[in-house]
Amino acid sequence: MKGIILASHGQLAAGMMDTLKLFVGEPEQIEYLCLMPGQEMPEFLDKLTEAVSKVDCGDGVVVFCDLLFGTPCNCSAALLNNSQYTDKIDVITGMNLSMILEFVGSRSLGMGNESIISTGIEGIVDFKKLYQERMKQFDQ
Helix, strand or coil, X not given: CCEEEXXXXXXXXXXXXXXXXXXXXXXXXXXXXXXXXXXXXXXXXXXXXXXXXHHCCCCCEEEEECCCCCHHHHHHHHHHCCCCCCCCEEXXXXXXXXXXXXHHHHHHHCCCHHHHHHHHHHCCCCHHHHHHHHHHHHHC
C-alpha cells in the first residue's frame, strides 16, 4: 500500500489531515507537512525526506501538494530529481479532500494517478448551477 504525504503552505495540510480523520479514523502510512512563514526550503526538504522514509513500506509514496510550483511542490520535484526517489514517489498538486478521501479508501487496490486527479476535478462543481438544474427536473 502506498504511503501518503500531505504538503502545504501554512496549516492546510494539518487541517486536511484533521478532516480526513473525521471520515476514516486514524489512517495508516500518512504524514502531513506544513511550510510555515520563515521556514527555509532546505529544512522543509529534510522534513519531506524524513516523511517519505516514514510512510514508505515498499510500495512508494504519493505526495499531495497544495499548489503547483509552490515550495512543497518544488521540494517534491527535488526528490524526483534524485535517483533514490524517482521511482519511489509520485507528486500530485492541487490537493483537495475529495481526492484524498478516495485515495485513502482505495489505495490498497492500486488507484492510479489519473483516477486520483479525476476524482479531485469531479469534486469541483458550481453547486448553484447543479442545484438549479436538478430543481428544474422536479418542476416538470
